[in-house]
Amino acid sequence: MRVRKAVIPAAGLGTRFLPATKSQPKEMLPLVDTPAIQFVVEEAVRSGLADILIVTSHMKRSIEDHFDRSGELEDALLEAGKEELFDQIRRISELADIHYIRQKEPRGLGHAITVAANHVGREPFVVMLGDDVLPPRANLTVDMLEDFEKFGRSVVGVQEVPKEEVSNFGCIKPEHTTGSLMRVLDVVEKPSAETAPSNLAVIGRYVFTPEIFDALEAIDSPPGEEIQLTDAIAKLAGFQTVYAHVYEGQRFDIGDKLEYLRATVEVAAGREDLGPAFRAFLREFCSRNGIS
Numbered sequence: 558m559r560v561r562k563a564v565i566p567a568a569g570l571g572t573r574f575l576p577a578t579k580s581q582p583k584e585m586l587p588l589v590d591t592p593a594i595q596f597v598v599e600e601a602v603r604s605g606l607a608d609i610l611i612v613t614s615h616m617k618r619s620i621e622d623h624f625d626r627s628g629e630l631e632d633a634l635l636e637a638g639k640e641e642l643f644d645q646i647r648r649i650s651e652l653a654d655i656h657y658i659r660q661k662e663p664r665g666l667g668h669a670i671t672v673a674a675n676h677v678g679r680e681p682f683v684v685m686l687g688d689d690v691l692p693p694r695a696n697l698t699v700d701m702l703e704d705f706e707k708f709g710r711s712v713v714g715v716q717e718v719p720k721e722e723v724s725n726f727g728c729i730k731p732e733h734t735t736g737s738l739m740r741v742l743d744v745v746e747k748p749s750a751e752t753a754p755s756n757l758a759v760i761g762r763y764v765f766t767p768e769i770f771d772a773l774e775a776i777d778s779p780p781g782e783e784i785q786l787t788d789a790i791a792k793l794a795g796f797q798t799v800y801a802h803v804y805e806g807q808r809f810d811i812g813d814k815l816e817y818l819r820a821t822v823e824v825a826a827g828r829e830d831l832g833p834a835f836r837a838f839l840r841e842f843c844s845r846n847g848i849s
Contacts, residue, residue: 563606566669567687568614568660584687588824604698665783679767689761705764714762715801726758727787741799744791
């Protein structure tokens with residue numbers, strides 16, 4: 558079955574980026590002049606996913622506004638003769654068929670996925686975290702969709718991380734198969750460096766069979782407590798093969814301040830309009846501060 562739908566969870570509180578996220582979603586933090594979540598939506602579209610559900614919360618209305626039409630702004634741009642900006646703004650509202658649903662209580666990523674169940678139905682779908690940004694040249698989602706088409710089973714994106722950082726991630730216990738693809742035997746949420754089953758960390762790209770909803774429902778979580786997606790993946794791997802695709806490119810967790818700065822520099826340096834002048838500034842900055 559062809560995968561048609563993408564789910565983008567974007568309901569988190571963004572506490573790591575306070576006070577900036579007190580009044581705006583972390584997913585709307587700009588990388589130069591483009592909100593982070595727009596990079597994720599554009600990646601979904603490039604991957605052939607035109608039906609997108611964004612899971613938000615009551616604090617995230619600006620996400621909906623961003624991807625909606627803005628007649629007053631469009632008219633003002635046309636009247637001012639700014640056709641290029643008009644085209645850019647209009648294109649945002651026409652990127653895909655975007656739907657929204659609210660996660661009414663902050664119960665973690667696993668719970669956010671369950672909120673999407675009615676929209677997804679009993680068909681495979683992609684999950685792309687709204688604060689996990691990959692460069693436009695990255696093919697991870699496309700590669701994972703190809704894995705799914707070949708095997709018909711869930712695929713999670715993973716990346717090697719330094720051993721001292723494994724406690725920040727869910728890490729898989731892998732069974733090596735071939736190339737960048739391996740079978741997932743187990744997933745452990747935020748293990749210590751000593752107990753981690755590997756240094757392969759789950760990152761924010763997933764292709765799921767609909768049985769992930771069965772696994773989520775099977776998690777015995779007390780009312781009000783978070784439901785971990787990694788726990789559901791581990792349960793799913795117990796009754797249906799789950800694969801991991803190893804990603805070796807760049808990724809940025811824009812909810813982390815240092816990662817956000819890195820992403821901003823990478824995006825700015827790669828822009829045709831800003832890149833040359835920005836790279837010259839970086840060279841001058843490094844020289845002035847004795848940075849080689």
